[in-house]
Amino acid sequence: MDYISAIGNGMQVKQYQNIVDTVAKQTQTRAGQTESFENLFQSALNMVRETNSLTNMAQEETMNFAMGYTDNMHDLLAAQWKANMSLQYTVAVRNSVMDAYKEIMNLQF
Secondary structure, eight states: OHHHHHHOGGGTHHHHHHHHHHHHHHHHSOTTOHHHHHHHHHHHHHHHHHHHHHHHHHHHHHHHHHHTSOOOHHHHHHHHHHHHHHHHHHHHHHHHHHHHHHHHHTOOO
């Protein structure tokens, strides 16, 4: 994870790590706590919104570069890298949530 934090200055890697930590803590608490679920849900929504924003910025940079409005390859690659890393974190958190859901559904009472 060190290599991710070294290259992801603008990505707020700590924010994603906090969301993953929140998911881990939520699975350890009781299932009936509405406030905790609301916090978890809002964190996930914020992460999806940020991923969408970074993806849109990368597409905009790509279009600007393709149309010749900018010739700065560094900004283009940085925007694409941020969008890619953000999407990878979002998918990883989604997979963790889905695994937890499947495990809860398989519980025998």
